[in-house]
Amino acid sequence: MKNLLNKLRDNNYLSYDELLKVIENIDGYKDILFQYAVDLRKKYYGTDVYMRGLIEFSNYCSKNCKYCGLRRDNKKVKRYRLSTEEILDCCKEGYRLGYRTFVLQSGEDPYFDDEKLISLVKKIKKNFNEAAITLSIGERSFESYKKLKNAGVDRYLLRHETASEYLYKSLHKDMSFSNRRKCIKDLKDLNYQVGAGFMVGLPNQTNKDLARDLLFLKGLEPEMVGIGPFISHPDTPLGEFENGTVEKTRIMLALTRLLLPKVLLPSTTALGTLDNLGREKALKSGANVVMPNLSPTSVRKDYEIYKDKICTGDEAAHCRKCIEGRINSAGYKVNMDRGDHISLQKFKKYI
Ligand code: 5AD
Ligand code: SF4
């Protein structure tokens, strides 16, 4: 095991069989793994943790992912859409608190067509000129991604969810595994900073599936990777299944850091939901980004993708302070810059 971990640290690569072996036999070696991951993130990003302000602007969704509380068949959800003014107000408050990245997230909501989104993006860029915009709004056509990029969007989050086709199909009855992959590739081709990622502890997920997720990421080389534990939501078909664990998620975060040393890796809210200290533990496993919520408190509880999501009653200013305290207590410090991927940060120095 020690040899395999050293090989991974030194080459940032392992074969599928080797990775699977590491995942299967990690007990007793977790501390070494986490230490290697932390050492590597420090080499590139020091002790900085980048902050992103998350705005959940619509919880309407035309998709029906079996794990997600916002799926279209969940009739218990109180659906909402924020107006342009409300979204700009969130940005304004975020900007005042120091945020220079806004992550606009929604379900797959056809109401927000290209025209509406482009107008929104342009308004945000005009008012908050040096802030980066990240979209997390699901699958769209190449043309749509292209128009949004031209309107000023910098980054796009589209998790691959799972790299195993049979598992993907079982979770997304009316979605296409190949189209998901095509979307991620389109985003890459269009020069977005791209975030892929997956859930840990999905029902019927095996270590083989996880090894495949890691190698898919290695091949893709995304700028960002979102990894969180599966948390069951009672009003979904997976409501009776067990949650993923913090430990297994930490292992996946650390392995991702070793495979992609320069990646921007969020310590996800889902981890903070399962364990009060989950986000701190992620920072101690190679994570270097947090995404506190900027959505109006009036709608926060309605964006319940999984059960008991934290921060649903807390003002943006409260979360900003709370997370800073947590980051500091874990031995890290807040960085409020745009926080582009390091390859772009370097590039910018020369222009
Ligand atoms: N548990 C954990 N993560 C979930 N997501 C959706 N539903 C759940 C759940 N029940 C994740 C998906 C999606 C992201 C926005 O949230 O990976 O891409
Ligand atoms: Fe919709 Fe995203 Fe939830 Fe799937 S994960 S149901 S696309 S909000």
Ligand code: FES
């Ligand atoms: Fe929202 Fe702690 S980050 S209350």
